[in-house]
Amino acid sequence: MLPEELRTKFAAMIAGAESPREKAIDVMFEIQDIYGWMSDEAMQDVASLLGMSPLELDELATFYDFIYRSPVGKYVIHVCDSAMCWLDGQHQRVLDYISSRVNVPLGGTSPDGLFTLLPVCCIGYCDRAPAMMINKRVYGRLTPEKIDRILDKIIHENEYPERE
Ligand code: FES
Numbered sequence: 811m812l813p814e815e816l817r818t819k820f821a822a823m824i825a826g827a828e829s830p831r832e833k834a835i836d837v838m839f840e841i842q843d844i845y846g847w848m849s850d851e852a853m854q855d856v857a858s859l860l861g862m863s864p865l866e867l868d869e870l871a872t873f874y875d876f877i878y879r880s881p882v883g884k885y886v887i888h889v890c891d892s893a894m895c896w897l898d899g900q901h902q903r904v905l906d907y908i909s910s911r912v913n914v915p916l917g918g919t920s921p922d923g924l925f926t927l928l929p930v931c932c933i934g935y936c937d938r939a940p941a942m943m944i945n946k947r948v949y950g951r952l953t954p955e956k957i958d959r960i961l962d963k964i965i966h967e968n969e970y971p972e973r974e
Contacts, residue, residue, distance in 0.1 A: 811849065811851035811852055811854075811855050812841070812852065812855045812856075816840075816841075816844075817855070817859065820833075820837050820840070820856070820859050821859060823836065823837065824837070824859055824860060830859075830860045830861050830862075831860060831862065831870075833860070834856070834860055834862070834867060834870055835870075835874065835877070837856050837859070837860070838856060838867075838871060838877050839876075839877075841856065842877070842878065846878070846881065846882060846884075847878040847879065847880060847881050847882055848871060848877055848878060848879055850864070853867055853868060853871070853879075875888065875928070875929075875930045875931060876888075876930075881919070882919060882926040882928075883919045883920060883923050883924050883925045883926040884923060884924050884925075884968070885924060885925050885926070885944050885945060885964055886925075886926045886928060886944070886945060887908060887912070887925055887926065887927050887928070887942055887943075887944050888928050888929065888930035888933070888942060888943040888944075889901065889904060889905050889908060889916075889927070889928075889929055889930065889940075889942045890929075890930055890931070890932060890933050890935070890939070890940065890941045890942060890943075891905075891929040891930065891931070892931050892932035892936075893932075893936075894932070894936040894937075894939040895932075895936075895939040895940040895941055897939065900939060900940040900952075901940055903940075904940045904942065904952050904957070905927075907954050907957055908927060908942070908957055908961075909927060911957065911958070911961050912924075912925040912927065912961065914926070914927045915927070916928070916929065924964075924965070924968060930942075930943060933948055934948070935948055935949075935950040937950075938950025938951045939951075940952045944960070944964070
């Protein structure tokens, strides 16, 4: 599945590591940056480069909230569901509001492929709870107004992409 150029690049990364397995997450993240998720074919290719079985690699991947084993939207909204974000029922309010805004249930992807909504363990914004992460950016002190601003911007940018 992986083109030769990527195989060569990953083989070099892995060769430079003390143990091939320590590069497993880095390689999977790089593949996700390109393809958006880790397909079974990609898992097999990476496992073989790492000298692991696909099952071993899959078990490792399932520990990470940010390794996607099925296709996701262009923007993955991870809503924190850890303790501080649960206080005062904030988590459920935020989750319900986002879900209604993007019209996606938790675990789902919008029909236009723009948004996926997923839970995540603490993302280090406990002092700014409730928090969420969209792709690699973290947002805290979420209110319906702030969520609207964030989502409206994303939707607008995708409806009217800048012309080069
Ligand atoms: S508990 Fe939500 S960011 Fe830490």
